[in-house]
Amino acid sequence: MKIFPAIDIKDKKCVRLVKGDFDNKTEYQTSPIEQACKYKDHGFKNLHIVDLDGALTGKTVNLNIIEEIVNKFDLKIEVGGGVRTIDSIHKYTDAGAEKVILGSAAIKDKSFLKGACEKFPNRIALGLDAKDGYLSVSGWKENSNQLTLDYLNEINNYGASRLIYTDINRDGMKQSPNFEETSKIANISNCPVIISGGVSSIDDIKKAKELKNKNIEGIIVGKAIYDGDIKLEELVKELDA
Template identity: 80%
Template sequence: MKIFPAIDIKDKKCVRLVKGDFDNKTEYEMSPVDQAGKFKDHGFKNLHIVDLDGALNGETVNLDIIQDIVGKYNLKVEVGGGIRSIDSIQKYIDVGVEKVILGSAAIKDKNFLKESCEKFQDHIALGLDAKDGYLSVSGWKENSNQLTLEFLKEVNDYGVSRLIYTDIDRDGMKQSPNFEETSKVAEMSKCPVIISGGVSSIDDIKKAKKLENVEGIIVGKAIYDGDIGLKELVKEDA
């Protein structure tokens, strides 16, 4: 089970949102680069970064910070947030990002997803953010009217190397992930799945380990609020 500590960047700071709501956010004192260093020092190998400014603007905003993190620490980094062009993907690959997460742009334009997977083999992750079984797009402000499992069925053969499934209603709530829906997605997916949204305890990690075709889990607010200790969490990282 790969553990992905999360860093969400907004206005050059580490923040956490509740259910993706930009008006309901907590800012943390430590800079994103220093926070990444802290995760590295504790022995984590993977990192999940979201450029929230990018998600709002639809372009790569915090590339310099992400480049700094990748350059300083030998971490396997996955990055999402407003990546809507081949050029943006290329920029991240060029600075050493391992996986580029496509969300809204991939859902709105399946051809973009297909082309990206063909051009950047093993580097494209698909972010499926769902609410009541339907996909949300544009920083979770818009419902796409597409059922998560139906969309996955359509793009399953495109060559995505990782799938990140988030239940929006659980995100930032620390009420445990939606294991039931995640299991359905993992069962159908032809690539490994990462669980995201709502992790509240080590028990959630242990439960995730029992699921088939689940590669890892993203932990955000529970770390920042001190509900899960980093020493305890890194023991689950393999």
């Protein structure tokens, strides 16, 4: 089970949002570079980064920070947040990101997703953010009116190399991930699935590992780390267990 500690960047700071609400955010004293260093020092190998400025603007606003993290710490990074063009994907892959996450742009324009997967084989991760079974887009402000499972069936053969499934109702709430829905997604997905949203304690990590679903590749942990509910020392033990 891969564990992806999370860094969400806004105004060059580490922040966490509740249910993706920019008006309901917590800023942390530590910088993204310092936080990445902590993760590296504890022995983590993977990192999940969201450029929240990018999500708002559609530009690679924090590219230099992400580049610095890759160069300094040699972590396998998946990065997303407002990636809407082939040029943005190029910038992130050139910066050394292992995977680039496509979300709203891929849901609104399936041909963009298909083209990106063809141009960047094994580098595209698909971020599916759902609320009550329906995909949300544009920083979770819009309901796409597409059922998650219907959309996945349509694009399943496009060549995405990873799928990140987030239940918006759980994100930032520390109420445990939606394991049941994630398992349904993993059962039909052609690529490995990452659990995201709502991790509240080390028990959630253990439960994820107990799912015994070979298509679930890992889990993202964010707010619970920042708030001290999960200690990095105990989290890293789950990598080896």
